[in-house]
Amino acid sequence: MVPAAEGGIGPGILPCSAGFAMTGDTTRDGGGANTDAAKAVNTDADLSRRLSRLDQELGQRRAADARDKAADADPEAGPSPLARGFRLSAEFVAGVGAGAILGWLLDRVLGSSPWGMIVLLMLGFCAGIYNVLRAAGHLRSGTGPSA
Template identity: 45%
Template sequence: MAEDREESLEKRRAQLEAELATRRVEAGKEEAIEASAEASRKGYAQAMKLSSEFISAIVVGAVLGYLFDRFVGTTPWGLIVLLLLGFCAGVLNVLRAAGRVAKPDPTEHRNGGK
């Protein structure tokens, strides 16, 4: 009777180990899927940030150019110039945010560029 009990305990332990192994494999797959989804979400967030910075710089340049033209009367040159400056500022902001262009060092300005 003791042998039957030990055999049944061994069978039960072997079944539990097999079940734990399958659940560990499933958990590993779920973690890999979640990591992939997290990377995708970070990519979308970065893309939204970069596109909004670019578009907002262009819009600000256009609005300032329009207002400049309205008050000074230089139509359409103020709008054209400030729209182009806004475009350049937007490209520079995107390149800085993406890490392609270094941000200006504030200590270099204080030391006179030396």
């Protein structure tokens, strides 16, 4: 059993006034003087530096979020990818559908079944492809030469 140090509470118990602590506390210098005041000043300066750095990072993130929200709300940013996909598919289906309907009507009127349907369905397919390319921006909608 370890004998009690001076000012001890009981046998085998070492009080904090024994000169060391098991937690690695280095608040005492070699002369035994307490350096809590110096450590508090360093801690305050360190906390102040960290706080200012975090404040700057937070400001940058808030600015980036504001830019993202402004880009989302910008009407010139264009439609969403889902809306763009629906538009392109509707352009294609409308071309093929119009060709099929006109071919069927032409066959009924002229009695040229199935040739009107075949020819106009193929033309509708070509028109649908052309409309998709034009809507996607791969073709110009004007027919004249560019100046």
